[in-house]
Amino acid sequence: MNTVQLRGVNFTPGSLEEITDHILKRIKDGKQTAVYTPNSEIVQLCIDDNSLYDVINSAEVIIPDGIGVIKAAKILKLPIKERVPGIELGEKLLSVANADIPVFFMGGKPGIADEAAAKMKEKYPDLVVCGIHDGYFKKSGEENDAVIEEIKKSGASILFVCLGAPAQEKWIYENREKLDSVNVLMGLGGSLDVFSGHVERAPKFFCKFGLEWFYRLIKQPYRIGRMMKLPKFYFGTWLYKIKGGK
Numbered sequence: 001m002n003t004v005q006l007r008g009v010n011f012t013p014g015s016l017e018e019i020t021d022h023i024l025k026r027i028k029d030g031k032q033t034a035v036y037t038p039n040s041e042i043v044q045l046c047i048d049d050n051s052l053y054d055v056i057n058s059a060e061v062i063i064p065d066g067i068g069v070i071k072a073a074k075i076l077k078l079p080i081k082e083r084v085p086g087i088e089l090g091e092k093l094l095s096v097a098n099a100d101i102p103v104f105f106m107g108g109k110p111g112i113a114d115e116a117a118a119k120m121k122e123k124y125p126d127l128v129v130c131g132i133h134d135g136y137f138k139k140s141g142e143e144n145d146a147v148i149e150e151i152k153k154s155g156a157s158i159l160f161v162c163l164g165a166p167a168q169e170k171w172i173y174e175n176r177e178k179l180d181s182v183n184v185l186m187g188l189g190g191s192l193d194v195f196s197g198h199v200e201r202a203p204k205f206f207c208k209f210g211l212e213w214f215y216r217l218i219k220q221p222y223r224i225g226r227m228m229k230l231p232k233f234y235f236g237t238w239l240y241k242i243k244g245g246k
Contacts, residue, residue: 001014001022006078007043008043008046010062011064011080012062016084020096026060027101030183032182033060034172034187035061035186035187037187038066043233064080065084076241085207087194090186091120100157102158103157105117105133106162106163107160108192110134113192116195130155162189168187
């Protein structure tokens with residue numbers, strides 16, 4: 001699929017169905033695929049710390065998970081028209097996964113991945129969750145190597161890495177070569193918390209109007225510091241346009 005660069009990040013534009021079909025085709029062709037789901041906060045992190053560009057842009061599929069990215073694309077007149085929430089892409093893949101496409105859940109507090117696996121298998125009877133591991137382990141050294149070995153032995157085709165951004169993207173970037181038997185490595189933030197039922201996703205009204213960030217802020221006011229990157233990104237994009245993309 002073609003990519004569109006927005007503020008230095010190479011997004012993969014397309015609908016949920018198109019992105020899903022593209023990933024499934026790559027699985028069929030035996031091509032490893034990293035999938036990242038940056039919102040405007042993550043793009044702003046890249047702008048503030050240019051070293052993150054190499055990490056984020058190393059993925060074969062980068063979807064716009066955030067209304068801020070869509071608004072920025074409109075400002076810059078770029079062909080990124082549709083938001084594709086990472087959690088929806090993740091669940092879409094779970095809905096078609098079976099014994100030929102086993103899935104491994106990694107991340108969350110102890111017990112979260114177990115509950116997420118149970119609820120998703122109840123929802124999608126053909127789903128095979130071949131392994132689980134919480135996110136509380138050292139991300140380098142022997143402990144990290146043991147987790148990697150566990151994933152490889154599980155026979156996973158899809159790995160959900162739910163460590164929060166940008167930690168999950170960095171982990172995939174640093175470890176994907178060791179996981180060459182895994183077809184798809186997806187950074188999916190707090191998706192396991194939602195799949196397990198411990199965290200409620202924003203109501204449809206907030207999702208429809210691109211206000212999930214506001215709903216999360218209401219529920220988790222301590223996120224206010226992180227949320228300040230949203231207006232910084234929005235107004236920074238206008239300035240970026242005025243300066244001719246500099």
